[in-house]
Amino acid sequence: MSDSKPEDVLFAQKALELKITTPQAISVSLKLQQHLRQLGRHVSLSDCLMQNKHVNNSQVDIVRSALSWQSQSRQSQAVTQPFSSQHTVLKDKFLHYHVLQELGRGGMGAVYKVYDPRSERPVALKILLSSGGRSEIGRFLQEAKTLAKLDHPNIVKVYEVGDHDNLYYTMEYLVGHDLSFYTESQNHLSPNVVADIFCQIANAVHGIHEEGIVHRDIKPANIVLTKDNHPKLMDFGLIKKKQSDRQFSCSGQVIGTAYYMSPEQINGQKIGKRSDIYSIGATMYEVLTGTLPFYSPVYATVAYKITKEDPLPPRSINPQIPTELEAICLQCLQKNPYKRYNDAKSLEQDLRNFLRGDIVSARRYTKLAAAQTIIRRNKLLVSSVCTIFLVIVAAIILYISMYKQYSQTLLRQKQNALSAAKKAFTTLYSIYEINGALKENVQLIQQLNDVFRELEKLDIMTDLEKHIDVLMLYGIVCSETEELRSKGIEIYDKIIEKRPRYAKAYTNRGLIYQKMKDYKRAIRDYNEAIKINNDYKAFTNRGYIYLNQNNYELAERDFDKAISLNADNGKAYGNKGILYRRQKKYQRALECYAKAIELSPISSNLYSNRGLLHEEMRNFSAAMKDYKSAILHNPKYYGVYCNRGKLYARLGQQESAKEDYLHALKLNPDFYQVHNNLGMVYMKQNNYSKALFHIKKAIELHPKHSNAYANLGVLYQKQGKNKQAIAAWRKAISLGSEHKRVLESYIRSASKH
Template sequence: MIGPDTVLAGRYRLIEQIDSGGSAYIYKAMDELTKQIVAVKVLKPELTENEEFVQRFKKEVQAAAKLRHANIIRAYDAGLDNGTYYIVMDLIEGKTLKHLINVNGPLPIKYAVAVAKKICLALEYAHVKGFVHRDIKPHNVMIDMTGEPYIADFGIARNLAQNTITAEEGSVMGSVHYFSPEQARGERVDKRSDIYSLGILIYEMVTGKVPFDADTSVAIALKHINDPMPDARDEMPSIPESINKIIQKATQKDKHFRYKSAFNMYEDLQRCLSEPDGEYVKYSESKRTQQHLEEAHAKRSKQSVKRLILTFGVAAVVVFAIIAIVSAVINFNAERPVPLQNFVGMTEKNAVEAAQKITSMPTITYENSSEAEKGVVIRQDPAAGTAFKKEDPLTLVVSNGTGSDIMPNVTDMDITQARKILLENGIELNQIVEDTKGDMPVGYVIEQHPAAGESVTQSGSVWLTVKASPDVQKVVIPNVQSMNIADALGVLKLRDLSLFFIYEKGSSEQKGVVISQSPQENTELATDKPVMLTIPEPEGRRYRLSEPIDLNIPKDATSLRIGVPGDIDGTPVYYIIYDTMVESGDHAIEPTGTIIMDSDEETIQKDIVIFLDGIQVKTESVEFTRR
């Protein structure tokens, strides 16, 4: 039974329940590791078997892991403990905005505008990150003791980048008094739905009441769809017209007539008190309003309308016919292939300008050449005279000059300058290794391979070791053993960790459960370093690398890992097939590990990524053969 004195994850001791929502309890708690007071959100026990609410809870964890804004409540840990899902958040000592409105009625105009501006900026940040909140309302805005607002509850947020939401697509999510019309109709939403809800929230802050109310939720939803937005000045004549116009623009029935972004809304709020007439707030009435006006006009002059329809109908047929003929001719000419001109011998600048007349942007590559001056096109693909359409790809190969086989000295200089010198000499930089040791400034080259004066060809590849900042953020690693791998990754991502190495081994443990972890819990780890997680092998066929990998290692005692990129519930990971320490020099590496695939093919092509001392240095496509 969850309650006061319950300890979650061996760390968070619940002190008292401070709030309750439809799906979760909020507790004040003590983090016994850091001795800080935190808030812990616990999914209600009766909902742990409800897959929809569990998924909502997990999505809130994922959203919190990606959102770091001064006015969004920060979550920094989450997990599953003995069947209890929990999220650990900053504790905001204060009340909800809804509580303030219920107690005080209409809020002071200056304060309401200040809160609205900060919510706008927080929403703009979330929208840019790809999240739409979908449930903006005063209940989900916490106000601390200094009056600062914080957006809470991203539990039904939709991640636009992943094109996923936390409940079924057909479900209507959000709170009916703050619904956008498209939410009320059960349609897909975007950031303009949050802007509509924020307009409703501002209306409530300045008037003390919601604009639409009724006895049933359905009736309220229908008002959002059909009824015009009330004028805030009818309720509170002292409200500046500028604020009323901002509310009206934000709450247009047709989302295309609302603010294009939360930041645009913020810009108008910035001016609303100094320019109370609101002349600067520009918006058009929604299509629905325009339609009502047109219908009213039609009733007053049916005969005129009929004559206009007849006249303009005939004209429209003629115009559309002309447009169709012209468009067909234009499209035919645009789609018809034309012989590709010859770019060879032109300067890069002139060739690009000429190519952009027939295609969007050519691909430019560079090669050393002893026959052409630097900057001159030496080859093209397709060749001159080839039938070419605008959407076809075009590659121009440009001379990089004769180049040099002798490695210049680029140590003790900024990496940008070093790259420039190598490029000027026609030398390709293959790999960069970071190191925090030494007194060199951050971003400067510490070591190089080959050494200055040595042959680049004989050395095989060019490496630079660059000074990295030692001041990397460090976090305490939580215990994720026995957790589902997807949940474990979610917890680790909340600590700002992003590099995950997955090891698979034969085990009787449940599939998908973390068997072991490295580093162990309570260990400090820099956020740019990898976390190693071991899970049981899945079912499938084993594939091993077909050919050895040729590598040049620049220094002794280098940690070498070879991984195959993968994805677990939206989190990028690397399945490690080789992990060892190697000495400097040339090596033909034959990874002993395998990947397991659900495939019947004898060979498959996959990318592999090579890590030296935990830093990604090389990616290449290789062939795997079934064992």
């Protein structure tokens, strides 16, 4: 390697040190590198190793991270004496672990991403400061070893525990976000997804309680949602002193985790498993609402609120939270430990009941129950409030009597109401523009539709139609409702008449034409939007039309252009995933879906489409996981029940398939594909009468559905009705069935009998 570049020499040395490759592989790759240089191509040694398939991308990243850390540690003059929090960095090696990067640090020590050559994988290494005496160190080692024995899918796996100048342990390295990431408004998870996460976490907490361990530090930062949406509980409260649990400075400034502590933990009382249940509730509350149950920058105030006050009902902050889930969360947050769930298993069961649509044991929050609690705690205060309330009621009565006498006041109040309505609609339209959340929320679309109809009955829409944002929102609502799409076209015609250079109006009208399968007009509108303002949504939608016309080159060009105009365009990445799937470029498709879901983590369509991709790749478990995620994000998305039902049927699980198909029909009784598929399930179960009903229903809903006629022929043949079977198969062929040759062979066989 005398003539090699220094960076190639360092890479080779580190790769060999990490045992990621062999000297023979290095030698072969050096020869390839030398040959390519002679051809005028200058490539790195790592590229040659990958080209020869001696290493993969992740292994190259590990070597580069190790080299980067080695450089940092040498520059920082890392010490060899026992580790402590004052030292800036750890040396490039700790025991047999090779340090790749520092993940975080605090008063207890630091966490590093390291490479373990023995297991040939990256792991997380946590090194703790020497804190406490022998009893505390003994307890840490005992609890850590107990955790290492646990094998639970929702608990981070502890691999090794030891004492090397300082206590340390290694655990699995997780790729994903902790739940604090999802408390931000732009990253909120749907209530069903939150319930599913905490159902799994409750099961994990029950597991550690069974081993006699109390976590003591459950909070959003200690629950990681991996990149495949799998929650993991981590960072157990090992070797913690009571005073350090509060994590406040002497000045009273919050610097830690008291927000999630139970009242008994705040009061310094003995804590048990019900304290962990409170912390689960506080964490769930924040993830559901984006807000802490109790907040203050001063510890004394937080401690007072946790022990004396009740949190705001979650639905008062986020009305989308179901009442049952709110009840579960608030039961976890009861001040009295014995009014919480008895154990984490009971909490898990209630969350499972909620997800299944069954009755939950938690008592629903009501204003009456809240009032009763306040009255019990504050009798004097309630007396004063009642007096004030009577005064307010008297004032309102006086105001109404005066209000009726003045028509000018009535007009002013109407204008104020119109102004408030305009602001509300503008805000909703802005939300749609940011993330398109309205599009998949069927219930919200229906509610908005009802609101607009009521406004039209009251003759108020005439005033609101002066505002473009209100009209744009109304058009979106109409576009999502099949019978109102013509109305949506009229609305966008009005907008374009007022503002002929408004690109978004052309894009939205084009989308309605696209849904009506009028592709010529849709493309015309998209072209106009692109001409006016290079609208990225127009490129995305036009590309999807090209995709469905099998014009893959034009489709890919439009998707790439849309992404170049808006790098956060999850829909364009999702459409590229569909494109690559049809072209059998599965790895590219997976990469596109991963990016799309990263940008739009609550889109049920993306999970469903990726499920179809996994199914095509015969990765059935991954497909099932994606279909489950799609349903969690949107339980009323009937298409995904159809997809999962087909997979169940493919795997021979006919009862599960039937259950999904029936649920899909409950959501959409006119879903002809599901009627056809359900007919096939009944046929396999020899229930011919129900099979006939559903297959004929599919034909009634879609008279040109060739597959339904083909299946009808099979059903008739099973019943010995060969003439009807032949007629059905001939009809399927006349409709252009892709199974023409098979059906012709069926006809020949049936004709002989």
